[in-house]
Structure formats: structure tokens, C-alpha cells
Amino acid sequence: MFEQFRLTEVLVQYKQNFVSKLWGEEKYKWEAVKWFQDNWDVNAPDFAEMLNRSLDKTYNLLASANNFPKGMIVGFAKSAPEEVRAMFLSLYDESKDVYERINAFKMQSTVLLEKYGNGAAQHYQYENAISTYLWLRFPDKYYIYKFGEVKTVASELESDYRFKKGAYADNIRNFLKLYDEISVALKEDTELVNLFQSQLTDTCYPDPQLKTLTIDVGFYISRYYSQKEASAAATTEWYGSDYDPGLSVDDWLKLLKDEAVFTTGALEIMKRMKDYGGVASCTQLAVKYGETKNFYNSGSVALARRVCDSTGITPNAREDGSIQWWTILYTGRDAGKDEDGSFIWKLRDELSAALDKVDLSSIELYVAAAPGEQDHGYWWLNANPKIWSFSDIAVGEVQAYTLYNENGNKRRIFQNFLDAKAGDMIIGYESNPVKQIVAIGRVSAEQDGEKLFFEKVEGLTSPIDYATLRGCPELERMEYFQNPQGSLFKLTRGEFDFIFDLIREENPAAQEASIDAYTKSDFLDEVYMTEKRYENLVAVLRNKKNIILQGAPGVGKTFAAKRLAWSMMGEKDDSRIEFVQFHQNYSYEDFMMGYKPVEDGFELKYGIFYRFCQRAANQPDKEFFFIIDEINRGNMSKIFGELLMLIEKDYRGTKATLAYNGLSFSVPKNLYIIGMMNTADRSLAMIDYALRRRFSFFEVEPGFDSEGFIHYQNGLNNETLNELINKVKDLNREITLDKSLGKGFCIGHSYFCGRDVCTEEWLHSIVDYDILPMLSEYWFDDANKLQRWENILQGVFQ
Structure with missing residues (x-):
């Protein structure tokens, strides 16, 4: 339900503007329906051509600067005509729930994007576009849905229906109910109906149920009426209008010549108010001309006091007895909702006229630089x-x-x-x-x-x-x-x-803070890698710029990656490190940039890699590290797009134009990419060969024999631990020789790290809940081998 009197108020203005302005601009909607009805043939032999022709008159309803539903659906129809034909047949099946049909159309569009999108970031087939298809086919039943528009309509008409972001099904159903009620009300307005019918031509759909007219009224409320309401609210009540200080233009001229009343600071305020147009907030004056907001606020109050003292005027008082000094100089109003909560002043007419007659050329319009402060432009x-x-x-x-x-x-x-x-x-x-x-x-x-x-x-x-x-x-x-x-x-x-x-x-500025140094020795103490392996790792990364640390679970790939970055930087500067984890749904839009839905359409959002590249480019003399966990879980082509070339060492700094924003982009030479992948996960496909050529691969092996781990092990001083690690080393040798496994499946040392005190309970939990479950995966088809190693590992505790 909605408040009928609110719609009546809207229609008064709508009818006044209908012929003179609205019809000429919006007639194409009725023509689009007529054209679609005349050309639609779901059984057409050339479905794509028919679809394109049928949508030919929709113009900005299905195409705009950042939204291309018509182009994408026609493109899909050319690549897969029968699949798209089936989508429209299902959408137009009135025996099914309307939202289920809309959702199915949207989901199928996602499938088509994967198959035939040719790298496009999205399919643009969302509720707005799909409801347009429904309206074109059944113009006596459906309307065009836009979240921001219907939300505004519901608010302006004081409707009981609520519209929430993300509540797609409820929003669609409430939208149809609300617009059905509006449509019924429009039919009862004989003047509007006659006015509308008088403008129809043979090129227009006659709209007997006034559904398209309902769409247009909703558009009018959202685009024009609500804006007028906001504007009117901002300008309606000027406080102080009912108070007259009783000063003529001549009176103000005399006061303006009195330096005891109009000091230099007061004249600066007056000159800036006049220059701004005579209507401004303290914030606007401060931003435009300098000084603080309080300079204009307190300065105006002080000036008003001096005017009253000089003339004997009684200032304006509120009901509670407090004085509104500023009303001597101005009238004022509360700012509109788009005016940032400011209070707006307007110079009194007599004062404004007096200011036009005095010479203020010697008064500074803009605040000059303070003594000793460099005067920049x-x-x-x-x-x-x-x-x-x-x-x-x-x-x-x-x-x-x-x-x-x-x-x-x-x-x-x-x-x-x-x-x-x-x-x-x-x-x-x-x-x-x-x-x-x-x-x-x-x-x-x-x-x-x-x-x-x-x-x-x-x-x-x-x-x-x-x-x-x-x-x-x-x-x-x-x-x-x-x-x-x-x-x-x-x-x-x-x-x-x-x-x-x-x-x-x-874009917060980098914080200057004390940062701890981090050296190769620190790395070797923590990561448990031999010095020779570490030096090889650093050399490979510096040479290639991109590296993937691969190995079995527990070898400390993620732990090592961050410390590798620290050691190459020489300090623990986390502001120059970014960390992400790939997954099956990770996309180019998340990684680089893409249009994301917002309340009233789509907005270009920048991804984590784009922003990090900009940060690295801003500090070309420092090294930056982008770390990607589970790199082989993502769809590499989908995520990297044109970056597959730009991340190569030889192409670092090379500019390429991005499809989304049309700007040039390059991956800085001072940025290193470190990926991690788990070689023991049988469920993952091999990494994309196009990406493989651009990365070096470094095997992170168990570090049981490194000096760092041996030092750590000796510090725990536990015989059971020593025996268990010896058995794990034996286990790793057998895993390495196993033709179905190999060294990439070895048990890592990190399972035994991070303790100050070693207990038998802790060691038991490692065997029972980490190592044995992994071995059962490795040797799921060899029960004897699994049992033998279970006996060996459990025997350590006997």
C-alpha cells in the first residue's frame, strides 16, 4: 500500500509537464514495445538476427555508458542461438514463478559468459535487463525494474513495501505489487488517461493497462519529482525572515565606513560572501577563500554585536531568550540533504546593496600565506x-x-x-x-x-x-x-x-615508523632452509621477478614467502607486502578491476593487484612483494587477463591499455610476485602453461637437515622427538621413491615447529591427526604399507 494523496501530488506536476516535456523524451518506450511485438518470433530460423532486430528500438533501456545487456545477449545468441532461444522460452513461460524465471535467466547467462564471453568481465543480464525483456513481451503485465528507482518511488509515496540491497526475490515481488497498485490508481485519473491517449500514434503500443505509463510515472518520480522535493526542502524556510533589523542601504553604508564596526576581518567576510554570490555556508567560504569555519562564524557574530552596539538595535531572540546575532547580517536555512549538513547564510538585501556601493579592492579576497610559509599555487x-x-x-x-x-x-x-x-x-x-x-x-x-x-x-x-x-x-x-x-x-x-x-x-599516506631490520641470518634461523638453497631462491626470484614455491603441506611455503620478502627488503616492512589467496571464483574483477553493482547501477572498482602496482610505482626505489597463496586453485586466464604478458620480466614497465577504464597500465619493475602451490593436492589440475612460462618454480623441501631446524630440535632436548623425526625422514625417503608420489608429497618439518616445550601428547597428536590421515590419502590403495608405517610411527612411543 502507499499514500494515495502523495501520488496525487506527483500526478499534478506530471500532467503539467507531460505534453510539453515528458512525452517527447519518453515516447520511445511505447515505440520500443510496438516494435518488439511486431518483430518477435521465438521460432525464427535466424534467432540472433531476429533478437537483434526486435530489440532495435530499446536504446538506453538496454545499453548505456557502463551497461551493455543488449550487446551481450545478442552476442551470446550469435554464438549459441539454441541455448539463448531456450532461455527466452523459459523466461516467457508464465506457468512458472516470475522470480525463478529471472534468476534462471541470470544463472544461464553466467554459463554463457564462461563459454562465449571472449574474456568479457560480465554478462550484464541482471534484474533490470531481464525485467525489460519481460515487459517487452508482456507489456500488459510487467514493468521495468530498477532498484534505486523503485526504492525512491516507495519512499516518495510513503509505501509499506521495503526494498533492501541483495534481497532480490523479495524486491522483485514487492516491486510488482507496488507498481500494480500505482497502475490501478492511474486508470482512475481520467484527465491523465485522456492526456496520454491524445498523444499516441500508430508507432506506439496502445498500453491499454497503462503498465508502460506506470513505468514512466515511476521514472518521473525518481528522476525529477524527488529532486524537486529535495530542492524545495532546502530552500523553503529562511530563518530570520520574520525579523527586520530596520537598517536601510544608507544605514549600512555609514556602518561600512566605520572601521570600529567593520574591521578588516569583517570586510574580508563580507567581500567573500559577495564574491560567492551572497549565499554560502561557513564551510564553503573556508574551502574557497581560506581561514577556518570558525573565522566566518565567530567573525559574523562579533560583527553583528558591534552593529547592535553602534545603532542600538535590539537583536533577534529565540523563545528561550538566547540571541540569534547572525540575523542582523543574514537570513539562514538548514542545508538540504546534499549540502553536507551545513547551515546556509544569505546576505540581507540592504546589506548586499550597500556592499555593491563601497570599494573593497584593498580587502584580500583569498587568505595570503602566513609569514615564513611558502606561498604555493x-x-x-x-x-x-x-x-x-x-x-x-x-x-x-x-x-x-x-x-x-x-x-x-x-x-x-x-x-x-x-x-x-x-x-x-x-x-x-x-x-x-x-x-x-x-x-x-x-x-x-x-x-x-x-x-x-x-x-x-x-x-x-x-x-x-x-x-x-x-x-x-x-x-x-x-x-x-x-x-x-x-x-x-x-x-x-x-x-x-x-x-x-x-x-x-x-589513499592513506605511508606511515613513517620504526621498522626492524631483517637479514639472511634471520631468515635461516626461522625458515629452516640451507644457506645454499636460500641463495639460489633469492637469485632465481631476482632474475625472473616471479616465482612459485611448490611443495607438500607442512614444508612452510607461506611462512617462508613473507620472510623471503623481508630478507630481500632488509627490513620487516609489511606495507610493501600484499597477500591474497586464489580460489575457483576469484576473478579479474577482484584482482585488477571491474564493474560492481551498486544501488543505482554499476561502478568501476579497482582490484587489489591494480592498487598494489600503483603503490609500488609511487616508490620506485623500494622493492614490493605480492604473495599469492594457492595460486593453482584459481582460473589463471580469468584472473590475469592481459597481465600474463605484463608480469614477464622483459615486459615490466611496458604500457598496455586496459579494457575497463581505457588507461595505460604497467607492472612496475620493483614488484616481485611470489606464488605458493601444494603439489600433494590431487584434486587440482596442473597450473596453466601460459602462466608456467612466466614463473620459475622452486621446490620447498622438508628442512629437517638444516642448521636452523637442528638447532631448534636440540633446544627441545626430547628423545621421543628425535626418534620420531628420524622415522619421518625414513618415511620421506620411501615417499620420494614411490612412483605414484615423489618428493613433492614428503612430510614437512613445520608440523614440529613453534614449540618452546615438547610433550609426548603433542607428538602423539601430530602423528594421529596430521601424518597418518595424510598417509591414508597417499596409500589409499595399499593397506599393508599404510599399516606398516602406522606401526612404525606409533612404535616410537612404546
Whole structure:
């Protein structure tokens, strides 16, 4: 159920705009249904061609900048026409539950992606697209589902239905119920029905049940009506409007000339309010012009007090007796929900008019640098990815930017290029289609008449989206947002600091902390590997850049990997180590980047390897280590994609364009990849040969004979332990000689590590719950051998 009066309010505005604006923009929906109905033939000999033709008029309903359901389903139909035909037959089988049909279509799309996706990251066949197919086929029964849209509709109409992220089945069923109720209500609005029918043409589906009209009303509520409501809420009530300080323009002019009332600080506040348009919050003023929020808040209150003292005005008082001093100068309102919780001031008309008549040229608009503080400039540099990209530039590399374009014309806002000085800071932004802040830079040398020179200081591991910035009211007067045409835009110190804070929230700076040293000796003391083997291991990794530590369970592969990284770095710096574990469902989207569903569509998210590569690129003089556990459990081609080439030593630093964001990307030369794989797991297929060629493989063997382990063993001083380890060594020799096993199945030393005191109970548990269960797997077809070794190992305790 929903509140009928709320829908009535919506329809008043909807009908006012229907003919003049809405119909011209939305008519294509009714035409899309008519076209589909005229062309759909599930038994067509060429199913793919028929499907493509039937969906030809859907336009942005099934295709947008980041969502391509039509292209993918038609592509699948070309590769597997009968499979896709069967999917639509099942989807259109009205004898089955609607959500079960939608879910089955989605699941089958996942299967098709694996078979025929040609490396595509996703199939785009989700509830929105599948409900569109249902609506096209049965326009008198179904609607187009969009989570964000229906959630807004339910909220605006004060509906009882709830929509929660991830509750797909409940959401679909509640959506159909809600829209059915809206559809019934629309039929009762004779004025709307007549208005709608008067606009129909022969190219439109007649929509007798008004289901498509219901879709359009829902779209209107989400796109237009709810925005108007938010805007109206933000501008409705201006506090202080019912209070009149009684000052004319002439009165304000006299006060403005009185230096005891309007001090320099007060005039700075007034000049900045006027420059901002006369309506601003303290936060907006602080970001744009400098100073703290309290400077504007307390400064305005102090000014208002001085005005009252000078004129004898009685200030505005609340019911509780407290004084609202600011109402002398301003009216005010609570900010809207998109205004970051600020309180907005507006200059009183008389004061604003008086300020227009006084000369404020000697008053500083922007806060000057403090004495002793270097007066840097701050800039927003726009990169067009079709021409150049910040990702093409290494950290520390100097890049030249011409002051004139290829036609010899001056760059827009030419003065900015002349004003930029060495040491000025730069926010590096990639324009469409990327639309993200991706780097921080610095002007390295001012212009020489032809070029301006800058260097890249840092690449962002988590870029900042344009939409995030545009939603910040503190940045609404930024030069780039006023007119984005151009390359170099000025930032105020406050704007730069505000953006920089956003960057640091997502890209924390490396913390300088005391880090313990770690040497080869430390490694050998802990890992129990011979010195010669260790030196071979380091040499192989430095030479190849990529290595896989393979061996049986218990040889300490994971334990060794992190300490190998420490020993090569010379210190225990975990900030330069990243650890992941592969599994069957791990994907390129997790590893590198991909579009992930969010409330109102999809959003490009960067994966762990992409971010780690950016961190390594930001510190080219240090070594970074990416550790992958269970590397052979993942689908290598699915996870690595184009990285299969880029991780090779000879291709380190080589740029390749990524399909998702169109940016250049390379794997830094200072990054090492360490993988681990368990050779004793019979359930796993051999590792992908394409990946095998790019890794060296190092066998991690049991370390019972290493100096480190012998020292550890002697320290425990336990005869039973000594005897048990001798028997395990004998067992390992037999495993090595077994043709069905080999040395990769030996029992590792780590089962016996990590103890300060050795007890017989602990040793018993190792034999009973670790070694014997493993042997039963090894020799499941040789009961005699298994029994013999059980007797030998248990005999140690007799």
C-alpha cells in the first residue's frame, strides 16, 4: 500500500509537464514495445538476427555508458542461438514463478559468459535487463525494474513495501505489487488517461493497462519529482525572515565606513560572501577563500554585536531568550540533504546593496600565506585520455605541456599557464571517459614561453570519481566546475586541501615508523632452509621477478614467502607486502578491476593487484612483494587477463591499455610476485602453461637437515622427538621413491615447529591427526604399507 494523496501530488506536476516535456523524451518506450511485438518470433530460423532486430528500438533501456545487456545477449545468441532461444522460452513461460524465471535467466547467462564471453568481465543480464525483456513481451503485465528507482518511488509515496540491497526475490515481488497498485490508481485519473491517449500514434503500443505509463510515472518520480522535493526542502524556510533589523542601504553604508564596526576581518567576510554570490555556508567560504569555519562564524557574530552596539538595535531572540546575532547580517536555512549538513547564510538585501556601493579592492579576497610559509599555487590539470594520460608518466618523471595547441592557439585560461610557478601543487584529473582524479603532481619548472613543466608525485591506488567531487557543496565554485573547457584550472588553497583530504581518505599516506631490520641470518634461523638453497631462491626470484614455491603441506611455503620478502627488503616492512589467496571464483574483477553493482547501477572498482602496482610505482626505489597463496586453485586466464604478458620480466614497465577504464597500465619493475602451490593436492589440475612460462618454480623441501631446524630440535632436548623425526625422514625417503608420489608429497618439518616445550601428547597428536590421515590419502590403495608405517610411527612411543 502507499499514500494515495502523495501520488496525487506527483500526478499534478506530471500532467503539467507531460505534453510539453515528458512525452517527447519518453515516447520511445511505447515505440520500443510496438516494435518488439511486431518483430518477435521465438521460432525464427535466424534467432540472433531476429533478437537483434526486435530489440532495435530499446536504446538506453538496454545499453548505456557502463551497461551493455543488449550487446551481450545478442552476442551470446550469435554464438549459441539454441541455448539463448531456450532461455527466452523459459523466461516467457508464465506457468512458472516470475522470480525463478529471472534468476534462471541470470544463472544461464553466467554459463554463457564462461563459454562465449571472449574474456568479457560480465554478462550484464541482471534484474533490470531481464525485467525489460519481460515487459517487452508482456507489456500488459510487467514493468521495468530498477532498484534505486523503485526504492525512491516507495519512499516518495510513503509505501509499506521495503526494498533492501541483495534481497532480490523479495524486491522483485514487492516491486510488482507496488507498481500494480500505482497502475490501478492511474486508470482512475481520467484527465491523465485522456492526456496520454491524445498523444499516441500508430508507432506506439496502445498500453491499454497503462503498465508502460506506470513505468514512466515511476521514472518521473525518481528522476525529477524527488529532486524537486529535495530542492524545495532546502530552500523553503529562511530563518530570520520574520525579523527586520530596520537598517536601510544608507544605514549600512555609514556602518561600512566605520572601521570600529567593520574591521578588516569583517570586510574580508563580507567581500567573500559577495564574491560567492551572497549565499554560502561557513564551510564553503573556508574551502574557497581560506581561514577556518570558525573565522566566518565567530567573525559574523562579533560583527553583528558591534552593529547592535553602534545603532542600538535590539537583536533577534529565540523563545528561550538566547540571541540569534547572525540575523542582523543574514537570513539562514538548514542545508538540504546534499549540502553536507551545513547551515546556509544569505546576505540581507540592504546589506548586499550597500556592499555593491563601497570599494573593497584593498580587502584580500583569498587568505595570503602566513609569514615564513611558502606561498604555493594550486592547480587542476586536465588530461584527455585520448591524447595523453597520467598513467603514462612514471613517478618522478617530468612532463612538458604546451602553452599552445596544435593549431598554434593559446590554451584556454592562458594566464593560468603564465601564473604557474615551480613548486606549485597539481591535482591530476583524467577527463571523459575516465572522469577521475588519478594522480598528484608538482610544477617542476615554470613556462619558458612554449611549455610548462610538471612531474608526477604520486599515482592514486584508489582514484576519486568526478561524481564524488561534484556532490561536495564546498567545491561548487571551483573554477573547473564553472567551465570545464580547458586544461589548467586554478584551485584555492582551501579547495586543494579539501580535495587532498578526500584523496587521503581513500589513499592513506605511508606511515613513517620504526621498522626492524631483517637479514639472511634471520631468515635461516626461522625458515629452516640451507644457506645454499636460500641463495639460489633469492637469485632465481631476482632474475625472473616471479616465482612459485611448490611443495607438500607442512614444508612452510607461506611462512617462508613473507620472510623471503623481508630478507630481500632488509627490513620487516609489511606495507610493501600484499597477500591474497586464489580460489575457483576469484576473478579479474577482484584482482585488477571491474564493474560492481551498486544501488543505482554499476561502478568501476579497482582490484587489489591494480592498487598494489600503483603503490609500488609511487616508490620506485623500494622493492614490493605480492604473495599469492594457492595460486593453482584459481582460473589463471580469468584472473590475469592481459597481465600474463605484463608480469614477464622483459615486459615490466611496458604500457598496455586496459579494457575497463581505457588507461595505460604497467607492472612496475620493483614488484616481485611470489606464488605458493601444494603439489600433494590431487584434486587440482596442473597450473596453466601460459602462466608456467612466466614463473620459475622452486621446490620447498622438508628442512629437517638444516642448521636452523637442528638447532631448534636440540633446544627441545626430547628423545621421543628425535626418534620420531628420524622415522619421518625414513618415511620421506620411501615417499620420494614411490612412483605414484615423489618428493613433492614428503612430510614437512613445520608440523614440529613453534614449540618452546615438547610433550609426548603433542607428538602423539601430530602423528594421529596430521601424518597418518595424510598417509591414508597417499596409500589409499595399499593397506599393508599404510599399516606398516602406522606401526612404525606409533612404535616410537612404546
